[in-house]
Structure formats: structure tokens, C-alpha cells
Amino acid sequence: MDKISVKVCVGTTCFVMGGASLQELNDIIPKKYGDKVEIAASNCLGLCSINWEYSKAPYVKVNEEVVANATTEKVLEEIDRQLGI
């Protein structure tokens, strides 16, 4: 199975609207999933401009799946879902 790729948007809007604390995923993900999941910060994913403006930021992409209003818990849940656990 391919690695799951997690991209945390660190565009200004996402960061300001609650994404700052998602940085804790950088510690949690390697500990929890080892090398099954790859996490990286991403420049603005451009999602804030297509959807009802800032009201759904911060965004995180787990493979192609977009997690809106992202929290650490929601992201981990989506990873678990894709891993089938």
C-alpha cells in the first residue's frame, strides 16, 4: 500500500483561522503511524478561495480527501479511515 500523504495548509488564512495548532501533527503522526503516513506543510492549497471564503479554514489534505475546519482529531480520524482501522 502506498504511503498516505498528509498536507497541512500553512497559508495565511488557514494558519490564522485555527491551523497554527495543527503543527502538533508533526509530532503525533510519525509516532502513531511510523512510515505509513507522510506529513508535510503545504503553501496555500487554494481551498479558501473556492469555498465560502474563510469560514471553513483551516484545511488539510489526506491524500485527495479534503478535511475542512480541520482539527487534529478530524485529521487522525480521516487517516484511520483510509488505513481501514
Next chain:
Amino acid sequence: MNNNAGQAIRLKKEILVRIIKAFLSEDFKEQTRLIPYDMRPKGMEVPYRCCIYKERAIIKDRTIAGLGFAIEEDNETTLLSTYAQKALERTEISNKNLTVLQAACKGCNTNRIYVTDLCQGCVARPCESSCKFGAISIVNGRSVIDDSKCKKCQMCVNACPYNAIVKITVPCEEACPVGAIKKDETGFASIDHEKCINCGRCTAACPFGAVHEKSQIIDILKEIKSDKKVIAMIAPSIAGQFPGNIYQLKTAIMKAGFDDVYEVAQGADITANNEAKEFIERMEGDQKFMTTSCCAGYNQLIEKHLPQIKPFVSDTKTPLFYTAEIVKQEHPDAVTVFVSPCVAKRAEGFDNPNVDYVMNYEELGALFVAKKIQIMDCEETKYTKEASKQARNFGYTGGVAESVKASLKDEDKIKPCIISGLTKESIKQLKQYATNGECANGCNLVEVMCCEGGCIGGNATINSVRTAKKQIDNFTANSENIPKIE
């Protein structure tokens, strides 16, 4: 940042973004008037309140605070467009920095001890026997509390094996360390500005987001729009608040319209060195301890509620004081804006003629969002003066004490003790130190920070304390050490 109040904080930020966008638009007044309708358009599902009309009414009130006015003084008939106009015409800012949105205030249940339906009417009745004030009796086989006798000591709460007795709290009253916010005769919260130390705890504690900072953002945008030179002075804690590093942040702030940016950590180096000198003098004299003096919330606590500790408080000025002095010397014609993690610094800024305005991190973030500035895409711009590692760590708990220590050749002279967060308990502790003339465990330098975790726990921060500290540590790892004093 308080995660529990997440949605309420987000709403405030969204309103700030919209106010700034309105200011930057062709028609500030009309775009401001439309904010409640743009955020809650016709037919939209109602997210929080009873109906869309109340949602809009509350957004209107929040916008009034964002425009820098007191919501308490609103007569409800004045249009937001009129407020926008008044904000444009305003030439002075007020020193009452917090305002309560009574329409958003739930008028929570009064602070009291309450017996729930879980009461089993047991035979042992530990609640009755635990109460030292005779406030509990058993009526119809159930425990009943006489509120006129109850002292809220919570002995019964702890005694009940069914957890049937609870303490009902009013979050803002509970959070306020000095009893400055209370439900008034109407049952809604109101602030006693004589008592308020501007710590901002109530703004973070209220689950309805009913306490607002009165923003100066319009005043600042007006200065930027004029031909004046506007200089931002960024607090050390900012290094943990935005993506990228503080060099990219400088570029971003200048893109947002400022002419220059200074690190307040530059002033923190002076504060730390001066405090170190003062510490040596005081310890060679007859004092057994000294407390730090850089936190604005603590300074107001001393002024309003704790004068007895004054003889032990360092006379050294705050990092903002020294930085603003330097900026005004180098640019006498400039307008200065302090970029702050908290509301307490608004009061300090108001009292300091070298600080013209204060803008908090939420407002700076909103400005970036409104102007679509991507910090990560910004080039790095250097500062004229680089601050030390210790000064850059001033914004988290322990950082100030550490910088004073590192300023001394013999670092062992300092035995620090840290107060991270002014609460009813820690204020009691400080009172004790003042009365005794010494503190516990032979400690001789008390670092006092009003917010838990230090400035990175300020009410207007946008990152959590833990991730903010990590971000700052990563950044300061390569900074130079603070110079030692002679």
C-alpha cells in the same frame, strides 16, 4: 488561545477580516453596514442562535467592537454605516479596552452550589454532615441547600458519593482574578473598569464570546492610508504565531502597509540587562527578593490591587517601553503600533506617549487575510538590530527569569520562581511574599506572567501554547546569547 471558545474566536476574526475588507473597499460605510447580512444571508441555516435576526444583531454588536466602540453605549438604532463614519472621524482612542456584548451574554446561571436530580436521598447524608454552615437540610427525602447560608466551600460537592451536588459557575466571573466582571442587576455580565487589570481572561473564558476587545484597527488603517510613516513593533511572542520566520513576517507586515518593523525583543535585551543590574543592587541591599516588571497585566494588578508588593517590584521598564523610545528617537515623525498578544498591553500603550496604537495578533492575522498576504511566499527582510536568544524567548514562561540570569556572570546568584498565570491563588501567594518580605524556598527572583504559559498564552494569540513554544524554540536556537553585564 482557548480552544473551547474556538468558534466564538473564529467569528470575531472573520468579522475583523470583513471590517478591514470594507475599509479597503470603495465604500467603507455601506460594506460595513452589510457585514451582518453578508455573514448571515437570507435563507442561510441558523448556526447558533434562535433565529437569523438575532444572529445578525449579535454580529452587528461584534462589528461595533471591531470598529472600536463600546457595545454598552450602543442605542441599537445607530446603523453600522454611521459607526463606520464615526470611526473615520475619531481622533482619540479610549482606555476602556474591553466591552461586553450583552445580547450575546447568556446571563449564565448564578454562581452557586446546586443539588441535582441525582440526589438519592441516602441514609448516610454526608452532605449534611460535611456542611460547616448548616446550609444543607433534607426535605422530602432530598438534600436542599439554603443559599443564604451557603458559603460555596464545596465540601458537600466533594462529600456526595453520587456526585449529585455540583458547583454552577459563571465562566467570566470564575476566570477573573480580581472580581472585575460580574452579572449586574439585569443578570448580564458587566465590567468594572476601575477594578479591571485588562488580563483578558474573560474574553477567552466566555463560551459565547461575549467579551470583546475594542479594536484600534480602523485608526491604524487610517494612519497607513495617510502619508505618515507607520512603524510596527512586534512582541517577542509573535515568533510562534504565524507561518514562516520573523524575517518573512517583517516583509509581510511591510506589504500590509507599514514602513518599518522593529523587534520588541530589542528592548527586552535592555530590560533583562537592567533588571540584572537592579537585582544585584537590591540583593546587596536588604531585600530578599525582587519581582519582574515587564507584564502589563501584572503591573496593573500592582497598581489597582496589590500595592504592598510595590517595594519588591523591579523599577526596570518593559521591553515595549525601551523599544518605543528607540523608535521615536530614530523616527520622531513616525506613528508607532505595538503588535501585541494581549489586551493588557493596550492599557500600557495608552499610558505611554511613545506608543500610538496597539494591534493584537488576531487583528494582524485578519489584516493579512484581508490583503491576501502569504507569509510563506515572502522574502526575508533583516532587522536593523538583531535581538538575543534570551530576549526572543521573553514571551514564554521562564524566559524573562532566564534572560536576567543569563545577563549575570555568576548565574547561580539567581534562584528563580515562576508565576505562570495570575489567578486568585497566585495573587494570594504574591500577597504572602509581600507580607513576609521573602518568598518560599529561598527563591529571590519572582517572574510574574499574567497569562498561563506567558505571553504565548495571551488572550489574542492564534496558536496553542505548546506549538507556539516549539516554533519559538526552533527559531531562537541559532540566535546569539545575551551580553553579560559588568
